[in-house]
Amino acid sequence: MRRAGALFASLALCFFVACERAPGPEVAPARVAVTNIAGVNFVGTPPVARLPAALRPVAEDSRPLAVASQALAASGTALTLTPATGTLLSDDVWYWVVKGYRVRFTRATTLLALDVRLSLAAGACVRAIVYDVATQAEVANGSTVCGGSGDTYYRSDVSFSAEANHEYVLAFYVPKRNTFFPRQEDPSFPYTVNGLVEVLESRSNSLDTNDPSFPDASNSWAPHMRVYIDEGATVSPSSVAFGNQRVGVTSTTRAVTLSNGGAASLSVTALNVTGPFSTSGLDLPATVAPGSSTTFQVAFSPTATGAATGQVVVVSDASNGNQVVSLSGTGVQPGMSVSPSSVDFGNVRVGTASAARSVTVSNTGSDTLTLSGASASGPFSISGLSLPATVAPGASLSFDVTFASTATGAASGSLSLTSDAPGSPFSLTLSGKGVASFIAANPNPLSFGAISLGQSDVATLTLSNTGDAPLTLSALGFTGEQAEDFSLEGAPTLPLAVAPGGSQELRVRFTPGNHGARRTTLEVTSDASGAGTLRVPVDGEGIGPRLAVTPASLDLGSTNVGHTSASRSVTVSNTGETDLVLSAVSFSGAAAADFATPASMPMTLVPGTSASIAFSFTPSEVGARAARATFVTNDTLAAGAEVALAGVGTSPLLELSAASFDFGDVRVGTSSAGQTLTVKNTGTGPLTLASASLAGTGASRFSLAPDTFPLSIPAGGSSSFTVTFHPDRVGTASAELTLLSDDAARPNVVIPLTGTGISSSLSLSATALDFGAQPVGRTSSPRGLSVKNAGSGSLTVSSVKVEGSGAAAFSLVGVPALPLVLAPGQTASFQVTMTVEEAGVREATVLIESDDLESPRAQVSVRGTGVSQALSASPAEVAFGTFRLPAASGPRSVVITNLTAETLELAEPEVTGTHASHFQVSGVAGPLGPGASVTASVVYTTAAAADSSATLRISTRDGKVPALTVALSGRAVSKLVKTDPTSLDFGQVTEGETGAVQSVTVTNLSTEPVTVSEVRSDGEAFIVEASGLSTLAPGASGTFTVTFAPKSAGAANALVRVTLRNATEPEAVVAVSGIGRARDVDGGESGCGCGQGAGGSPWPAGLMLALCLGWLGLARRRGV
Template sequence: MHTSPKPPLDGADQPLDLPLDPTAPPPPPGSLILDRPSAAAEEDAAPPPAPAPARWRGWPIVLAVLIPLAAAVAWVLKPDPPLLVLSAPLLDFGSVRLGSTSPPLTLTVENRGERPLELGPLAVAGDAAADVRLVAEDCSGRVLDPGETCIVRAVLEPTARGRRLAELRIAGELPASPRRVPLIGDGIAPRASVEPREIDFGEHTVGHAAPPAAVVVRNLGTSPLRVEALVFEGLAAGDFALHDDRCSAAPLAPLASCRLELVFVPTAAGRRQARAWLRSDAPEGLPAIELAGQGLAPAARLTADAASLDLGAQALGEAGPPRTLTLTNAGTAPLTVTSVEVVGAASSRFAVDAAACTAAPLAPQAACTLAVTFRPDRQGPAAATLRIHHDAAGSPHEVPLSGLGLAPGIRVRPPVLELGEVPVGSRGGAVAAVIENTGLAPLRIASAIPAGDDARAFEIAGDGCSGRTLAPETRCEIAVRLRPRRGGSYRGELVVRHNAGDPERIPLAGTGLAPQLAVTPEGLDFGTVVLGAGRELRLELISRGRAPLRVDGLRLAGRGRRHFALVDPGCTRRPLPPGRRCALRLRFAPTAVGEHGARLEIVHDGESGPASVPLVGRGAEPPRPQLAVEPESLDFGSRPIGSAGEILTLTIANAGDADLELAALRLAGPHAADFQLVPGSCAGRGRVPPAGSCTVGVRFRPSAAGRRGARLVIEHNAAGGSDLVPLTGVGEETPPAPG
């Protein structure tokens, strides 16, 4: 291929040769390829040697276009600079207790650019830089290829409370170097306070504990406070002790409080002082608690809880409730009560139980109780003195005693309790006796019990008095009723026991109304009844008392009771008023021959108790027919074949006591045709009365030679239902006539 020469460009006097070598390696990616001839062009370009090419002066223009274009392409295809990417924008260590180390936090550093990233040294800076420690890192001075990472691990070890701020600085080939990563956390720690700071337990006897004193511990910090121990220091440290510990069992949360109790037990007399230190995990520790107390030498001192005892008003002859007097050893040494007595003009009316106080010495601050009772024997005031002897200063100790004797009075209205007429077995109406205290002392009623021969017939319907104490001019009631168990009058008394003197005896009176039973007739004889039949008889019950008669039950008893039956038990349905009567019907139906006896027992509420009515009856066989045949068989002897013999007669008799019914007369057997029934008096009769009879005839006509037999069958209503009469005869051949 040949190109025509062109004029050179201005200012260019040399041509621009761009040789193209087909064996040269390809340009790198992103290179700008200006020209490359094809193989065909190369063939076309192989003509015979030609003259030297002429200079083309248009190359400067081409270069002016291509050079900026190549620069632009080179800028577009230029690799991205290194790009540093962090796994977190900051590291937050949270709350960390002073003196401890947080869990390590990891920061991953990655080069996401297209060129290697060269990192410089890492550094921690800021106000709390000393609190942050890098425990591991592989980034300092390292070159990260594109996509490669390195890590930084750091921990927080706070040295002060509150927010801790620092930063991790990463230097390197970066647009803004160093790169800063915030590091934050909070330092926490408990802060303890104690109240009060001083405790004075006051004066206490040597060896005796003072009341516990409370100490309040508060956590004013930001993390749990652990109280470890309480330590006592000082010359009298052994006199003080921890009584109750409610702080060391579990850590104390922030702003929470707990309580300790300290106790003082002096071991010697005089001023006792010590100091208590509370050990905890608070950084600042706790201030000391100043402790003090006064030890006193022991000494006994008797005190009583009352200056005098008034035992109040009491009924004559009765001891009132005990009044107690408490003695206390208010000193600091044991005290012994040697004896206790009552002295004075009325000393016999007072009694004292001092066993609880004289049995053993009283320890310091211990107490015992005396029990004093008053039992007057005359009306009016009584006075005495209780004298207590002991081994302390001020013995004997005296306590005045006083009491008032009073007498009760009793009045009963009405003087007699009339309980009226009451049916036997029922309860009458209640009648009340009113008891009133007419005296000046309380009236105590112990019991109220019916007495006398008929005491069991009287019942207490209501008792508002027994076991009760009536104040003067007050009253109570006791109600009594009659429950008679028989007819007639009842007498008794209500015995009321009390503290006003002899028992009161209130007369009791009443009448029992009893029903009475009469039976007519007094026995039942049913006579003779044949088996299978029955007979009914009537029995009347009569109420003859003064109260309604109640029949509670009827029953048959005795060996023959199965032959009797109660047909109508109507008398048990309702009470029978006096003078009224009701009827019973009984039936006798024997099931066996002979005499049968039983009794009807009547249970009622009458005075006589259960009634028994005898029952008797006889069972007999029913009349039955009895067949008798005479003769018992018929023998006709020998007869020529075909000839009829004489008629033989049978007599049928009734030997029983009921009609004999003849149902049928017939011949049966193998030769029944050789015999013939001849009507007699039995013909046309179906019934034969007792001791009666009838006849029937039979004729023999043999039809063959030899022994001939049959049976006369008599069907009837007697035992067995049928009878058989044997019939026999002999048939003979007739000899031929001579000739």
């Protein structure tokens, strides 16, 4: 204890040294943060010198002497906050501390007082305080209670209304004098007192000490404290249950006690009753003294059976408001209940009765129930009930109700029961639904469309139950004259039930038996409401090919043996609905080998079309020949059809009038005189010339007329033909005329044909002339063109002219007089020139007309482009960039190109403009061929700063070509970079401190990259940071920063110099300035370091406090 006392005395000394208040004006109360460096727990409240006045302990020289307890305004109800757990100890001492509990009230509560068990030193005083935990503010102060009476409870009045479910700290402020008290060591938290106060933890706001080892002052112990509350008014009992009471009879009364637990008299002004209840025995208004009580009576008068509730509201001026007594009771008498309260029969098929449903009548009362009447409305009936009927209390009886469905849809009715129970008659709701099955087919009708004969198809027909009762299918079948074409595949087993809303699929197969529409009806027999049989029309169409052949017989006439007759045809038609495929034609009969058809098989005929099938006769013997031709097709109803064939075998003999023909010389493009060929039949039968053909290299230059074959020549008859030579080129032509006949001895007769074609031929030296690009307004140089007779005869040129949309741009020069006759091998020449007046493409054709049969209109395409710009420059402008004075660039090249197809004579170049003298040009004048280029050299020089510009002009000597201009520019400057800003003012900065950082932007004004090699300040107070400033691209910018850090007071000025690589002088200079402000050595008013005032000590109070607390820790370790 001595050791603890010494430490606390030292601590108090430290506080007074560190925060001794100097003379001066009173400062406002303030919250001061104190750092704990003493090795013990120091929680929450600041040193006393800075505490708000309400929290300071009573000063020693002004404490009132008083007894251990004071008179209170009201006693109230005392609730002990001291925990029941923990070890009771009594040698604790408090030093200058706030101690109490953190609590929460379960309802709004009025606090009247707090007391605490203490042993106060003589003259020491304590005071109760209330903190709001959420706001960390003191919300109430208690009265001061002073000691000297030993170990006892000290009570301090507190008038405060606590909110429900809000946290507060209820505590006592204890002076710094030695104060002994009992306590609970290591209590358990939380716990609840009287269902009203939740005690969450013990709280301390300063140092707690009692352990000789001086541990940290945790909240592991609790004081003995009580809180006095105003409970206001209470009622007992708070609820009254009267139990069972006959309806219409008042119960015996029950007493209710009203108590005043408050500090003032209670004024009762009304007893408000709800429900079948009443009060008596208390005259109003009534007054109840503090701590006293009064009684009144409550009675129950039920007016109906069953539970009844109500309440008596005691209206008073109690601090806790009006009090409520809950009232309950049960009115009893005979009663009737019916179960179920409604009967739903569900679905019942129309025309049938439902199963009986039981209804139970129960006596829920205490008297015998007499049931005197029962009736049912609608399609409902009652059975099993004899009236009148009696039911003992708690007993029941049952009877049946039945639903007879007569129509589909919902049906409703009621069951009315008459009895002597309250609420009679009782009505019971009856309901049901008449249901029926209905059948529907989808699709209806069922149509298969067109199906090929010999094929079949399956379609699905869905039978649906659209009703709300099960559907039974009893029979399925097809009726009608084409019923055999339809069948059910995988028909279901009958009878078959289909649930409401369900369906059954039928697979119907259609196999058409003939062409055209096929119809039937599917009959479905079921128990569906309405018609007993559903009839679904089913139809389809049989389609396929149908073969027809006309005529049915064919006579091929007479034909020489070994030869084939002229063909005769039959017509094969498809009168069906799908393609007819003829796959083959077969022959039968004694002379089957003498007949044939050239028709290619298979052959397809679409519906409605026909084809001719040719037959030929090649008799193998003289005389009549016969056979039958059969068509093999895909017509399933008529797989084959026959045609009768007949013919007669004969024997002809061919004789010619000439064995060969020679036509001699014939001019190309003309025809020779015709030569006659006579063919005579000297045989006994007709001679048929099947064909006459020309073959050989010159076959196209000969013709035969007439050329209609086959040609029949009767026995002893003849036929004549004309052969002609038509040369289309120069030279000898030969061919062979071949006659094919049915002469078995000479079936092929070959007649040689010869002739010679003669002609002239025109040849050109060129087929196209391209003048290329031509300057507008100039005539091009002439382009030559030659015409030669390359033929074997003379050539006559009748016309030479220019045609086409661009003909006006072209002219002919030196054309010989026309007509012009050129002997074989002779040549004539002339020229073409081009003149354009506007830019653009010009195209035309030089047309040469002659008697050249192969090329009577020879053409030479001529083309050229008029251009307004004959010259081009690369580059189109020359920008020399920026140079430091004196400016002298290296030579820059400009390539001048001739864009035309003509040679241009360039004049001397010319430089014009304000700064023409700044630019010098060389190397341009002279001839420049088509498409050729020449390079001009340009140099930029000037001795004065300028933004120079001029124009280089290139022209031709004849002045007929638009001049070419090239823009020239350059810049001469004294500096290559600039800074922004050019000066910085840092204002006042305290010596030894650093001012704000300011930035400077450096911009490259030249057209070449520049490298900043150094940014330096010539004043040590100005610090430059330029690490990020290095190479700047043309036009780019970078930044560096300058900071002012004065080391002494007074004005400071300097220059920041920006130097480029390889430069001896700075490229830019930034002026910087600032003022160093002297540091204030005097810290202000001396006094406690915890506040500021004139003349205060330069030693901070925190430092002094830290030193003192450090000393305390050292003293503790040394056992002071």
